[in-house]
Amino acid sequence: MKKPATTRDPEQTRLRIMEAATDLFVERGFSSVTMSQLATAAGVTKSLIHHHFGSKERLWEAVKEHAFGHYFSAQMAMLEEAGEPDAGLLRASVEAYFHYLKANPKAVRLFAWTHLEGDTSCGDMDAQLMGAGAERVRQAQQRGLLRADVNPTHIVATFVMACTQWFEAECHHEHWPGMGSDEEFLTDFLKIFMEGVVPRE
Numbered sequence: 001m002k003k004p005a006t007t008r009d010p011e012q013t014r015l016r017i018m019e020a021a022t023d024l025f026v027e028r029g030f031s032s033v034t035m036s037q038l039a040t041a042a043g044v045t046k047s048l049i050h051h052h053f054g055s056k057e058r059l060w061e062a063v064k065e066h067a068f069g070h071y072f073s074a075q076m077a078m079l080e081e082a083g084e085p086d087a088g089l090l091r092a093s094v095e096a097y098f099h100y101l102k103a104n105p106k107a108v109r110l111f112a113w114t115h116l117e118g119d120t121s122c123g124d125m126d127a128q129l130m131g132a133g134a135e136r137v138r139q140a141q142q143r144g145l146l147r148a149d150v151n152p153t154h155i156v157a158t159f160v161m162a163c164t165q166w167f168e169a170e171c172h173h174e175h176w177p178g179m180g181s182d183e184e185f186l187t188d189f190l191k192i193f194m195e196g197v198v199p200r201e
Helices: 010-028 035-042 046-053 056-080 087-103 105-116 123-142 152-168 182-197
Strands: none
Touching: 010 035, 010 046, 010 056, 010 105, 035 046, 035 056, 046 056, 056 087, 056 105, 056 123, 087 105, 087 123, 087 152, 087 182, 105 152, 123 152, 152 182
16 A cells, blocks of 8 residues: 655646556546545545545546547647648548557557446547547548548548447457458558548449
């Protein structure tokens, strides 16, 4: 058991709480973690967690936002700086999300827990990013660069769900006969996905 923290640096204390909370939430999900467990793991008192975050729910939101924040900022910048959107932007977005998930297994588990626990409070970042991505797809559809008979939000949702599921279920499908590596799957998925969204002849 860790002794209660004695540091007077509030940022270091907040960071220690976030790190301990991330590890516990990744391992057990939100519902199974208690404030006492969080305090023990972080080496702080429960009152100090309340001081910095207000509640377990707000700490959970902070952990999710921290896990998703770097990708959100980078992807929004990609969308905003792309100029005229085209199929290349869509392909780059798929690759960026896939590689984000591959590099951040803790984030994958956090997403899985939100799905298992029916957590619908994914924050504003998720909705903003989906909306911005769908708008770029719609613009490419208007230019005739992507097929226009498909809901643009469904196009974004398709690659998001496929990539997320690949990593969430990896411990299961990695034993399937003939299953390739992460990069081999991405290559084949892009072939199927990108050929499916180009305009029909």
